[in-house]
Amino acid sequence: MKRLLRNIAWLLSGRAVNAILSLVYLALATRTLGIEAFGYFALIVALGQTVTGLANFQTWQFVVRWGANGEGPGEATGFAIALDGVSVILGALLAAGLVYSAQFWLPLPHDLLWVAFGYCIVSLIAIRSTPTGLLRLRFHYAEATFAEAVQPVVRAIGAGLAVVFMPTVLGFILAWAAAEIAVAIALWIVAARKEPIDLTQISLTKLPRDHPDAWRFVLSTNATGSLNVGAKQVMILLVGAIGGEAFAGGFRVASQLGQALVQLAQTISKAIYPELVHAKDDAVEIARRTANMALVGGTLAVLVAIFFGRWGLEAIAGPEFGVVYWTMVILAIAGAIELVGASLESLLVSANRAGTAFLARAIPMVLAFALLPVAMGWQGLKGAAFTVLGSSALAVLAFWAAILSLQQIKIVLEPKDGTPPDPA
Structure with a gap:
């Protein structure tokens, strides 16, 4: 640790x-x-x-x-x-x-x-x-x-x-x-x-x-990485396609400032993955402690975005970008959720469950892209931010559920009293 x-x-x-x-x-x-x-x-x-x-x-x-x-x-x-x-x-x-x-x-x-x-x-x-x-x-x-x-x-x-x-x-x-x-x-x-x-x-x-499982691991990690790109870059392209270049510019600024926590989540994920690969038996405990620390940091970051975000936007990008304040706050909340989920996703990948991690991200993201036109028609850039927030929340919940399932399987296969598992 x-x-x-x-x-x-x-x-x-x-x-x-x-x-x-x-x-x-x-x-x-x-x-x-x-x-x-x-x-x-x-x-x-x-x-x-x-x-x-x-x-x-x-x-x-x-x-x-x-x-x-x-x-x-x-x-x-x-x-x-x-x-x-x-x-x-x-x-x-x-x-x-x-x-x-x-x-x-x-x-x-x-x-x-x-x-x-x-x-x-x-x-x-x-x-x-x-x-x-x-x-x-x-x-x-x-x-x-x-x-x-x-x-x-x-x-x-x-x-x-x-x-x-x-x-x-x-x-x-x-x-x-x-x-x-x-x-x-x-x-x-x-x-x-x-x-x-x-x-x-x-x-x-x-x-x-x-390593016979190499290509399966290659494809699953590539797919997961592609989804991480889709969460931000493809979203900017779609926002621009639907709302025009001004919407794309506004969403880019709000995303860069509000979703700085997503970059932080990726940083933590990159640091924790090698540790989980080496730790093996202690991997769950390391992931749990990292997620707890991330929860505290994410909460503080969201509070900073709420109280100082509008001033920061106008001071950095100019007064015309102040209209994306609430979009930035919503994306900051999504970033805090991603921060907590970073260690959970890394734990799944290190446990050779990269395919599970992919599905946990893919399904919420497909829903977000499908709902984007309706959401933007409802609330403009704020609607686009809400789709990102919903996608992040569903993905992290899926990571958590998958890890609980893995732990339950391990308990069944490895009884605490040391007796062999029941073949049935």
Whole structure:
């Protein structure tokens, strides 16, 4: 538990740097572009992150899962790098299809479509899940934090340069693209110094030959990762498709400020997953204690959003974004729920129940997307936020129910008195 808290502290310190600098580049982008042009910017970034999220195979989990054995991470790393190559190819095809069709369903000007495609390709090339997994496998969270800090620093510098030399959507997209490339290079350099990478191990067949469940785990974790992307990026795209670019820009700001807790939840999930893989027998207790701490932190964060959110919105993004205050508060509540559920989801994945975790997220998210047009017709951006809140609440309840079922099965199979289980 001490190591877990230390690792979370390192990750949170990185998030703190990211949060502070994100306020800087968010303020520069919103105040320079205005709500409509910022909406175009938000849609392009959402397209890039959607493509990357759907194509990315969450290879860091494979490196942690199969690299933790006595053979070392060489074979797992080779498998992960091979999957990253597959991600780039599949993602490029997906990007071409989405960007070409965007003219029919997204409010993006024609001259920005090529910008959107270019940003998608850069985001795919900058996939950095594998080096992140190598660093987490050996608990090098301090080094990972310093490497990941490159992204917000480059974004902030790039946003400042865009304001001065190219105060357009293209200028800010170039800044974001440069940050993606920079952080990927930094993570690969740090990971290679800590764990030599044997390029001869790159293969899609070696690891699955030794681990028959490999492809099932790959597909289930990829599906779960895709759903995590859908919770935010696809939602921004759909909000823009239904309400226009101004709605997309407003929802992006409200989401970035209100759902900072979701990023915190993902941070905790990334820190706790390696611990759960190594802990095994103590995994449930670690997850329970982490969830209790998350509940306290989430409650405090929601109170901050309620009492200081409107002032923060107008101070950072400008007075015209003050209308999304209640949207931000609703998303903050959803983020608090996700914060509590992060350790529960990680526990399911570490117990080889990634498919269960996927279904627990998939069904609520499908409902959220189905109800989005009705919800926006009812309450606009607040209605969209309510669908996110409902999806998060149902998913966490499903995680909890699944864990209770697993514990009951374990009690039946392993009686406390040590007697063999009844064959019946």
